[in-house]
Amino acid sequence: MKIIIDTKENVAKRAAQRYVELLANKPDAVLGGATGSTPVDLYKELVRLNKAGEISFKDAKSFNLDEYVGLEGTHDQSYRYFMNDNLFNHIDIKMENTHVPSGIDIECPEKYDEEIKAAGGVDMQLLGIGVDGHIGFNEPGTPWDSLTHIVELEQNTREVNSRFFSSIDEVPTHAVTMGIKTIMNARSIILMATGSSKAEIVKAFIEGPITTEVPASILQLHPFTEVYLDYDAAALLSK
Ligand code: GLP
Secondary structure, X not given: OEEEEEOHHHHHHHHHXXXXXXXXXXXXXXXXXXXXXXOHHHHHHHHHHHHOOOOOOOOOEEEEOEEEOOOOOXXXXXXXXXXXXXXXXXXXXXXXXXXXXXXXXXOOOOHHHHHHHHOOOOOEEEEXXXXXXXXXXXXXXXXXXXXXXXXXXXXXXXXXXXXXXXXXXXXXXXXXXXXXXXXXXXXEEEEEEOOHHHHHHHHHHXXXXXXXXXXXXXXXXXXXXXXXXXXXXXXXXXX
């Protein structure tokens, strides 16, 4: 794992440069998308670069990590809505090339892995991290060989995410998420974490044992993972 530590603003800018490089070398790259508050600044920077003509998504494809079960893409807390609103509506990607798992059509979630494979596999997967170490919505205990599947959300995750809803009762109880294996299949991975609330879990997944109790710890075994941290998130790292 390569660790990059900088200010919150610079972390977003430096991660955005990875997209510039990737798409310059491979204009039809397959991008793995993430939601949450962490990637918002990165997406703003990608929109700026796209408008400035420094990056083009016109031949790119994207596959997002996860979605709440039961929310239509038009719901303002669905991850499809988030992606359209924060990124896709503002860049030159073709909407038909963007994929977010459906939270409504959930009969065969593993079909999503087939679609990713058919598109050539993910070139660069973006990740945030939950305070319990979840990536996508793979909560502690998720098997390493999991493909896209339905999960029951931990109460703690629902509480943390309830800040986006009017009450915790409105936070869905289940989600569909790429599995750990789906994520590990990506050719390269960028994990971003900012803020002091992530400092403990950042230390645990980078310096602690590789354990299903800390899902992100498996990234220690991925050959091309970069971790972008601001100073607060990196505060407890020993090296
Ligand atoms: C959610 C998402 C994750 C995300 C995490 C952290 O649970 N499913 O993909 O990484 O939250 O979110 P934030 O960036 O808002 O801290």
